[in-house]
Amino acid sequence: MVKVLKTGLYSTIQDLGRHGYQEYGVPYSGAMDIYSASMANVLLGNDANSATIEITMTGPTLEFNCETSICISGADLSPRLNESQIRLNKPISVKSGDIVSFGKLVSGFRSYLSVLGGFKTEKVMNSYSMYPGITKYAMLFKNMTLIIDTSLDGLDKNHAGIKVKNTHFTNKTMDVFKGPEFDKLSKKQQDLLFSQPFTISKDNNRMAYQLTESLENNLEPIITSSVLPGTIQLTPSGKLIILMRDCQTTGGYPRVLQLKESSINSLAQKITGDSIRFDLK
Template sequence: MIKVLKTGMLTTVQDIGRVGYRNIGVPLSGSMDSISAGIANGLLNNHKNDAVLEITMLGPKLAFLKAAKIAISGAELSAKINNTSIINNKVYFLKKGDVLSFGAAIKGIRCYLAVEGGFQTEKILKSRSFYAGITSQEKLNENDTIPFNSQLENTNNFKGLLKNKVHFFETNELEVYKGPEYDLFTPNEKKLLISNKFTVSKDSNRMGYRLEETVIEHTKSIITSPVIPGTVQLTPEGKLIILMKDAQTTGGYPRVLQLSEKSIAILAQKNAKDKISFKKMVSI
């Protein structure tokens, strides 16, 4: 069991999401940066769908009410165990009574905390991912307790360490495929999508990332159609919206591009005013 002493900016429980329910209007949800979440789980030999904590920008302070083996990955958020700094992508043992805390973001904005055995919060529609209106809460609150299943046989120091070769924080290029309405636009308009650099808007969250620049004003409309995380929509005003893990299941703006899962993870680590560009794939 973990007790939340301080909440941080936004801390939620996430797994791979509610796969298979979009036909009834249920968003996928799940870890925004699924690759970093997978690394944290992998270090502990957890199942890929074991629930982790997704910690955004300013992290929480957590008291461990029993011993646990943990790993953190993703953003660097000044993590400490009992005021001793720790690093990402390494396995640590925490004793009963230890306190894990996070500070301000150094690199990236979303960090993932995994515990051996996974967090055991309520499961609804085969997922523990927080989502308002589906789970009983949408974020962790002060004094919440979070159960987990870790069954440690000893208290030896663990030395697992993984060098993260996924350069999420160094790249600004997002791999994209053409969306269903990509070919509604002229070659020059398509070139604007691929050749421009864009700025992440402050109006960005788990539902979607908006980009500041106006790229192609248009009057093209479509019948409301399915969308998925990573779908890039083009509004009539010429603005781009990139749908993320908590996005709706349908939309009425032209779907001009589609991000790969790796690109969704990269974008999930970008903050307001960061620059991104699209890297076209072979199929475009």
């Protein structure tokens, strides 16, 4: 078992998402940065869909009450094992009584901690991903106990040499496809989408990232239609909203662009004030 001594800013259990229930209004959820979450799992020899702890900006403090192995990928939040710094993207053995904690945010925004076999918390609709109203708990809380499989032994050494793409964190260009309402934009509006940078506003979370700059908008609202993570909506005020993993399943704003999956993952590592550009594919 793993005891949560401190929670950090916003720490949740996430796997790769809750698929097949969107017709009932259930969000996909899942790791904001699927690339990093999968990396943390694969380096341990886990299935990529095993449940991890998603850590946002500041990390939790965790007490391990059993022997297991962990791996931390994604943002660099200065992870430590018993106050000694540990490396990212490297399987680490932990013993009963060991404390894993985090310090200063060095780069990125979200980090992922995997354990051998994955976390075995509440599973709802074929997913461990926490979401308010779907799972009993929406995030980790102090003194919470996380169940893990202590019967597993050893690591799959064949995964130890996987190389992490640094561009995943440094790239400012977001690859996009045309959204269903893209062609309703004027030529000027279309050109502006790809000729200017956009800044991530303070309004960013697991549901959506809003951008600071405005785009002139004279489009009519659409009939409520399907949306999904990566859908970029143009609001009546001219603001662009990029839907993320916990987004609603339908929306009434024009869907002007759609982020490529790899760009959703990269965007999840951006913070308030970061600048991005769109590149049409």
